[in-house]
Amino acid sequence: MPTLTINGQARQADVEPDTPLLFVLRDTLGLTGTKYGCGIGQCGACTVLLDGQAARSCQVPIESVGTQAVTTIEAIEQDPVGRKVVEAWVGIEVPQCGYCQSGQVMAATSLLKRTPRPSDDDIAGAMTNLCRCGTYNAVAAAVRQAAA
Structure with a gap:
């Protein structure tokens, strides 16, 4: 086991x-x-x-x-980067249905842990999770806010 x-x-x-x-x-x-x-x-x-x-x-x-x-x-909020990501997600009101959002938050946290100041290309390359509601612009905005 x-x-x-x-x-x-x-x-x-x-x-x-x-x-x-x-x-x-x-x-x-x-x-x-x-x-x-x-x-x-x-x-x-x-x-x-x-x-x-x-x-x-x-x-x-x-x-x-x-x-x-x-x-x-x-x-994820026990991690300082993860906490900033969640705060940005809530502040921008990213989720619509919310189903994909836990995975989105995890991907964003991973990106910001390795690239604290990501470019738009970095964000596009790392945030490849699918969102049926199409929240991609809000996801990118939240990543930029969490990085600021």
Whole structure:
């Protein structure tokens, strides 16, 4: 049974080694803020941070997580960058339906952790999560605000 570090806590999951991290988070550990979208790593609704880097959790087998720290939307405000991102998201009122927003916030946090002052091209390159409501302009504005 692998022991994972999730949101700063050691957690165990009695699952098969090839089980996607997404299903461990949602179904085994009850952390439902990470959403299931497409299941093929394209939409980004399932984005979490692995050692600070955005990862599509539907494509990460639990056996490959190893000692990497997993951060989910439930704990993103414990990170100073994540807190700034959430504040910008709320201030600009980015979400419409909200389904993709946890993944968007995680991707934005990862971007700002590695590129604190991103250009518009950096934002466009990193913010590849899909949004059925089309909040892309508001997402980019929130990233710029969080970086300011």
